[in-house]
Every structure is written in C-alpha cells, then in structure tokens.
Amino acid sequence: MQNARDTFYVTLRDRLAAVNPVRTMVVRGVVRPGLLVEENELASAGESADVFRLRWTGLRVDAEGALPLVAMGCEIRYATDGSAGNGGMDRGRMLAAMCGELVAAVNAQPQNVGKMNYSTSPAVSMGTNVWWGDVAFGAVTVNAERLEQVANVEVFCFQEAGEL
Amino acid sequence: MADLVMSAVAMRRAADVLLHGVGGRVVMLRMPATASAGDVTEQLGLAVPQFQDVELAPVVLERGSATGRTMLVSANAVNALVGSMGYSAVSVLFADAFGVLVDGVLMEVESVAETELGGAAAIYRLSLRVPVALQA
Numbered sequence: 001m002q003n004a005r006d007t008f009y010v011t012l013r014d015r016l017a018a019v020n021p022v023r024t025m026v027v028r029g030v031v032r033p034g035l036l037v038e039e040n041e042l043a044s045a046g047e048s049a050d051v052f053r054l055r056w057t058g059l060r061v062d063a064e065g066a067l068p069l070v071a072m073g074c075e076i077r078y079a080t081d082g083s084a085g086n087g088g089m090d091r092g093r094m095l096a097a098m099c100g101e102l103v104a105a106v107n108a109q110p111q112n113v114g115k116m117n118y119s120t121s122p123a124v125s126m127g128t129n130v131w132w133g134d135v136a137f138g139a140v141t142v143n144a145e146r147l148e149q150v151a152n153v154e155v156f157c158f159q160e161a162g163e164l
Numbered sequence: 165m166a167d168l169v170m171s172a173v174a175m176r177r178a179a180d181v182l183l184h185g186v187g188g189r190v191v192m193l194r195m196p197a198t199a200s201a202g203d204v205t206e207q208l209g210l211a212v213p214q215f216q217d218v219e220l221a222p223v224v225l226e227r228g229s230a231t232g233r234t235m236l237v238s239a240n241a242v243n244a245l246v247g248s249m250g251y252s253a254v255s256v257l258f259a260d261a262f263g264v265l266v267d268g269v270l271m272e273v274e275s276v277a278e279t280e281l282g283g284a285a286a287i288y289r290l291s292l293r294v295p296v297a298l299q300a
Contacts, residue, residue: 006208009207009208010204010208013207027199028196028197028198028199028213028260029198029199030198030199030200030201031201032199032207036207037207037208037209039209040206040207040208040209041209042196042213042262043272044261044262044263044272044273046259118204118205118208118210119210121205123204
C-alpha cells in the first residue's frame with residue numbers, strides 16, 4: 001500500500017502544480033510544489049499556511065477477491081491567514097481558492113493512475129491501478145485570524161503479490 | 165546612539181557571564197542539510213537528509229515538566245551561528261533546526277522567546293520537547 005500512497009501523492013502534487021504553479025513552499029532551502037506528506041517530513045517541520053498537508057488516516061483491507069482490495073483514508077489539511085497586504089480580509093477568498101484547486105486536482109478525470117514503485121531508481125510501473133473518490137470537505141475552523149480546512153479523499157488499490 | 169550600542173553589548177556580555185556563572189554548558193544544535201532540488205525520494209521519505217551538529221554554548225537547562233525542558237542560551241552564541249551558517253534571522257535558524265542534542269537525547273524546539281536587555285536580545289529561551297519514548 002506504500003506504493004499506492006506514493007503514487008497518489010506524486011499524482012496529486014503534479015495536478016495541483018498544474019492548476020496553480022505559483023503555490024509553492026520552501027522546505028530546507030528548496031522550493032517545492034505546495035503539497036507535502038506529513039509523515040515523510042522531519043518531525044520538527046512546522047506547519048505552514050497556504051500549502052496542502054497530506055496525512056494518511058484510516059485503512060481497510062478486503063481479502064475476498066483474487067487480490068486484496070485496500071481502501072485508505074487520506075486527509076488533506078490546509079489553512080490561510082489571508083494576505084498581509086489586505087490585512088487578512090481576503091482569507092475567505094484565499095481559502096476558497098485552495099478548495100477550488102483541490103477539487104480541480106482530485107476530481108479531474110481520470111480519477112485513477114497506474115501504480116508506481118518509487119523505491120527503485122528509476123521508478124517502475126506496476127501491474128494495477130490506484131483510484132480514488134471525490135474530495136469531501138469538513139467544516140471550516142476559525143483559529144484567531146487563521147481559517148483551517150480539512151478535506152478527505154478515499155484512495156483504493158489492489159495489493160499485488162509480494163508488495164508491502 | 166553609541167551609548168545604546170555599548171549598552172546592548174555590555175548587557176549581552178553580562179548575560180554570558182551570568183550563564184557561565186550558573187553552570188553554563190555545551191549542547192549541540194542539529195541542523196539538516198539543504199534538501200535536494202527535484203529529488204522525489206526525499207518527498208516520499210525514502211532518502212534522509214544529512215545532518216550537521218553545531219555547538220551551542222553557554223546554555224542553561226531547566227527541568228520543566230515531564231515532557232519538556234527550558235533552555236536559556238546566550239544571544240551572542242546564537243547570533244554567531246546565524247551569521248556563520250548564513251541564516252537571515254534567529255527565528256529561521258531555530259525553525260530549520262531538527263532539534264537540540266542534550267547528553268545524547270534529541271529534543272525538538274517547540275518555541276523560542278527572547279529576553280531583551282539594553283535594546284537587543286541578550287538571552288534566548290527555548291522550549292524543548294522530550295521524545296515520547298523518554299517521557300516519564
């Protein structure tokens with residue numbers, strides 16, 4: 001299932017970068033597209049506004065079929081303070097823009113991609129796909145001047161023989 | 165103006181003397197190396213960055229709760245690191261730091277506050293988090 005997680009992250013990262021190329025962040029001195037997987041970063045990495053943070057949550061495995069069907073919960077967290085130049089009064093618009101970017105990236109067709117194994121160099125294509133449902137949004141949380149949003153996507157894959 | 169600058173310098177020296185006088189010690193600040201541009205393996209947690217341990221002294225550690233420590237550190241020492249490592253500000257240095265190594269235990273920097281004397285920071289107060297495995 002790690003291959004499916006990696007594949008979904010890379011796909012979503014590339015789609016978000018295509019939707020809004022200027023949404024970037026600096027991680028240890030390097031500019032990257034504005035999406036990161038929390039568990040893949042240093043534990044000391046602080047939370048940044050105006051970027052997407054991906055967190056893997058639930059996991060279900062259905063072993064009835066020829067290949068085990070894996071369903072994984074994916075939580076995407078993001079927040080904004082608005083822009084300082086506008087006194088933060090545009091924070092609602094900026095949050096809405098992030099929601100729009102996420103919908104455009106996650107709900108764009110096709111909602112599937114060939115599973116890749118990135119643990120080898122170069123990455124190799126695997127025999128099955130990764131696919132996912134539409135994005136579902138939770139309630140917006142107001143934390144002082146910051147607006148916080150959590151969105152959820154369910155991601156599916158088949159567990160191939162010998163795959164961890 | 166010159167008086168103000170001299171005052172700040174004197175206050176920083178006084179803070180250093182104070183920290184040394186109450187048993188100031190040496191700890192290491194663990195800094196991660198710059199990420200590799202375009203390297204997907206780091207983004208996927210497959211590659212680990214290199215780390216560099218740099219000396220930080222004098223510092224005084226206070227035992228806070230079971231989960232945390234407070235560390236007082238000389239502003240002179242911190243400013244020297246900011247300059248030598250090419251950081252733009254103290255806040256950026258500590259935000260980038262992976263943690264503080266104290267007697268072999270790596271503690272995460274949770275927050276940084278400064279005590280200002282004579283118009284400039286003289287002592288930085290860091291809140292450190294003890295690793296979950298060592299929390300009593």
